[in-house]
Amino acid sequence: MSILVNLIMCLMILAIVGAIVIVIYAWMKPTDNTSVLTDERTALKLVSLTEKEAIFTTEMLLNNSGVEAAAITDVFARPYLPQEQYNQATVYSNVETVDRRRNDNYFEALILQAKSNRALIVTLRFVANDGYSIKEAMKNMVDMDVAIYYNGMARKAIYIRKNFFTVMGTEISALVGGSKDVR
Known part of the structure; x- marks a missing residue:
């Protein structure tokens, strides 16, 4: 016993x-320490302007300051512009890496090595609503937050993180030539 x-x-x-x-x-x-450096993004750039549509881009880094590589499986942008706040235009978005541009709104997964970064390009496409031209629609554009969501994994469980940046309405208005301040 x-x-x-x-x-x-x-x-x-x-x-x-x-x-x-x-x-x-x-x-x-150890694990990765991945983040999107939205505070260091480039100025908004107008890349296309038609009567009904304006397309803008901005670039920022996806950074892994950790000690392990990370598998980044998806990155996407979510603009916060509800019709109750602003109904003169609808905004669409997508995110790509600068060196792997695609035209199918698909983010190609990547391995982000430790202590490295990749340049991302965020595209924002505004389409005028209700008979407005894009210049008329952008004249009174409001400030808009954009969330960058990214999914990844290292040795720990799969994670979803997000970082925000704000696009100023005056910046968009000035770029399309619809600003109240344009003479």
Whole structure:
């Protein structure tokens, strides 16, 4: 009986020590530290202007300051411009890497090595609504937040993170020539 009790006690101690080792390993395990550097984005650039549509781009870095590579599986932009706030234009967006441009609104997954970055380009396409020309629609454009969502994984679970930047309405208006201040 004493041998059985000793064996059970030994197994319990081993299980507890094993659990402690696993918890410490998981806590100390390095991972990526990926973020989109929205604060360092380039100025908005007008790339196309028609009677009904204006297309803008801005560039920013996807940065991994961690000690491990990260698999970035998706990146997309979500402009916050509800029709209740501004109904003269509808905005569409997409995100690509600068060196792998696509015309199918698809982000090509990539491996982002530790201590490295990739340049992203965010495209914002505004389409005038309700009989407005794009210049008329952009004349009273409001400030608009844009969230950049990105999915990735390293050694830990898959994550979804987001960073924000704000596009100023006056900046858009000035670029399309619809600004109230244009003489």
